[in-house]
Amino acid sequence: MKIHFIGIGGIGISGLAQYMHYQGHEVSGSDIKETLITQKLQKLGIKVTVPHQSEAIDDQDLVVHSAIIRPDNPEIIAAKEKGIEVLARREALLKILNDKKVYAVAGAHGKSTTTAILASIMDGSTIIGAESKAFGSNVRYDATNDTMIFEADESDGSFINANAHCAIVINAEPEHMEYYDYNYDRFYDSYKRFINEAPKKVLNAEDPFLATLIDEVEATWLYPSKDIKNIKYVLIDNEPHTRFVLKDLGSFDVWGFGKHIALDAALAILAASDSMDIETIRKKLLGFKGIKKRFDIVGLEKESVIIDDYGHHPTEIKATFESVKEYAELKGFDKITAIWQPHKYSRTIDNLDAFIECFQGAQELIILPVWAAGEAPREIDFAKKFKNYNLTMADTIKRSKNKIRVLKDHEELKTLDKGLIIGFGAGDITYQIRGAN
Numbered sequence: 001m002k003i004h005f006i007g008i009g010g011i012g013i014s015g016l017a018q019y020m021h022y023q024g025h026e027v028s029g030s031d032i033k034e035t036l037i038t039q040k041l042q043k044l045g046i047k048v049t050v051p052h053q054s055e056a057i058d059d060q061d062l063v064v065h066s067a068i069i070r071p072d073n074p075e076i077i078a079a080k081e082k083g084i085e086v087l088a089r090r091e092a093l094l095k096i097l098n099d100k101k102v103y104a105v106a107g108a109h110g111k112s113t114t115t116a117i118l119a120s121i122m123d124g125s126t127i128i129g130a131e132s133k134a135f136g137s138n139v140r141y142d143a144t145n146d147t148m149i150f151e152a153d154e155s156d157g158s159f160i161n162a163n164a165h166c167a168i169v170i171n172a173e174p175e176h177m178e179y180y181d182y183n184y185d186r187f188y189d190s191y192k193r194f195i196n197e198a199p200k201k202v203l204n205a206e207d208p209f210l211a212t213l214i215d216e217v218e219a220t221w222l223y224p225s226k227d228i229k230n231i232k233y234v235l236i237d238n239e240p241h242t243r244f245v246l247k248d249l250g251s252f253d254v255w256g257f258g259k260h261i262a263l264d265a266a267l268a269i270l271a272a273s274d275s276m277d278i279e280t281i282r283k284k285l286l287g288f289k290g291i292k293k294r295f296d297i298v299g300l301e302k303e304s305v306i307i308d309d310y311g312h313h314p315t316e317i318k319a320t321f322e323s324v325k326e327y328a329e330l331k332g333f334d335k336i337t338a339i340w341q342p343h344k345y346s347r348t349i350d351n352l353d354a355f356i357e358c359f360q361g362a363q364e365l366i367i368l369p370v371w372a373a374g375e376a377p378r379e380i381d382f383a384k385k386f387k388n389y390n391l392t393m394a395d396t397i398k399r400s401k402n403k404i405r406v407l408k409d410h411e412e413l414k415t416l417d418k419g420l421i422i423g424f425g426a427g428d429i430t431y432q433i434r435g436a437n
Contacts, residue, residue, distance in 0.1 A: 002028075003063075003064065004030070004060045004063045004064070005017045005027065005065070006052065006064070006066065007031060007066030007068065008046075009029075009032075009037045009048075010031075011037065011138060012066065013029070014041060015127040015138050017041065018041070019125065021046055028046065029046060029047075029049070030052050031048065031050060032051050033050060052074055054077065056078075057084065061084070062092075062095075063087070065088060066088075067156035068374045090157055097163040100146055101124075101148065101165045102148045102149075103149045103150065103165065104150050104159065104162040104166070104194075105149075105151055105169075107169055107173075108154070108173035108315070109170070109319075110260060110264050111129070113261070113291060115150070117288050119149045120284055120285060121268060121281050121284045122147060123147065124146075125142045128149075128291070133289040134288060155175070155179060156179055159190075159194050160193050160197075165199060166199075166200040167200070169191070169207070169210060172188065172210055174187055175347075191209065195217060196217070200219075201217060201220065202271045203217070203220070204222055204263065205222060220271075224263050227246060227247050228259075230244060231243070231244045231262055232244070233257050233326050233327075234253075235330060236253065240257045240295070241256070242261045250282070253285070256290055260320075265288075268285075269281055269285070293308050294309060295309055304403075304419060304420070305327075305419075305421070306404065306421045307324070308423055308433050309423065309424050310426055310430070314351050314357070317355075320422075321359065324336060324361075324420060328419070328420045333419045335363045336364075337362065337363065338362040338365050339368065339424070339433070340366070340423075340425060341368040341369070342367070342425070344371070345370055345378040345380070346375060348370060356386060365386060366394050367392070368397070368429060371427025371428065394407060395408045396432060397423075399433060402417065403416065404416040404417075404421060
């Protein structure tokens with residue numbers, strides 16, 4: 001088929017595009033601007049048009065678009081005028097995954113990490129909403145295996161269409177509520193449907209919502225507080241690892257720090273144990289090297305370390321921050337600076353009280369402008385709400401070697417070059433903190 005993806009620069013759509021390209025389809029796409037993702041796609045031989053324009057549509061068989069693309073997009077209009085089938089991503093999944101044995105990972109946070117851990121353990125194709133450092137991409141293609149390890153997204157309800165053979169749910173915290181019209185029944189019913197339609201299920205029994213299903217859903221249930229024991233944080237080749245004992249299965253080492261990493265790994269181990277022996281799982285787990293933008297150490301010198309983290313929900317930021325404090329202590333750093341780029345006005349406002357709490361332990365907090373992700377601006381008084389922190393409001397940061405310059409109105413406010421410096425956000429902060437801006 002000839003398939004065109006609108007919004008191909010998004011991590012989710014880019015994964016589907018790459019996967020279909022590897023399957024032998026003729027793939028093209030478009031986005032509003034050129035990014036590292038679009039450049040990578042072009043190197044694979046995928047034609048990318050920037051910006052969106054009707055001329056990108058000619059004789060394709062199918063047009064797929066991301067959730068944020070509006071009906072008045074010129075390419076959608078052109079496709080419909082030519083009688084080409086147009087599907088949102090969530091609808092396209094029914095076509096793309098319908099013949100696969102899908103291990104689908106869902107949850108408000110932790111799903112990229114859990115999917116990447118599972119991919120390190122199991123063979124098969126993989127589509128993740130982040131880049132696995134083990135194979136240097138968000139997509140791994142295996143033409144010899146019908147297993148698909150898939151990060152299932154609840155933000156647009158598309159996880160329901162993931163054709164899950166095994167549903168792995170880390171948590172079911174309310175998120176992306178604007179899609180569900182702030183209707184909590186609709187939100188939780190979507191999770192129920194995702195879980196119930198999968199023949200196999202691996203669920204976190206201590207998530208408040210999932211716990212309500214224990215008596216009605218037959219599943220492999222994980223009770224983190226009693227099933228995960230003896231958590232220790234160790235450096236292996238100067239890299240952070242969490243060591244833990246899972247049930248009666250013995251000890252495991254997984255890349256990263258934190259109880260949340262042990263939880264993610266435990267769910268992946270239990271999902272894989274249905275078809276693999278535990279010693280093979282224990283060995284292959286060591287192949288997980290983290291994912292890009294999750295506790296991603298992008299600069300390390302004697303007096304400073306710079307970390308990039310995709311965390312954009314307060315629960316995941318808080319969990320990562322506990323890991324940050326452990327790592328700073330092991331490395332002997334006495335100062336932690338957090339740089340936060342809020343992601344979406346709706347998420348920030350909906351979770352503002354939790355965001356105010358999640359940076360506890362930072363000696364300094366720097367807040368960048370909200371990454372709108374297509375939303376209309378809304379007023380948020382960050383200076384007032386976060387006044388209890390040692391706060392700096394800035395416009396951007398600039399990386400030079402292992403130093404970060406903090407700028408506002410094109411003037412340098414300060415330079416960060418000591419201690420542990422970590423950036424949080426799902427916008428372009430990842431490029432700023434890596435020196436790619």
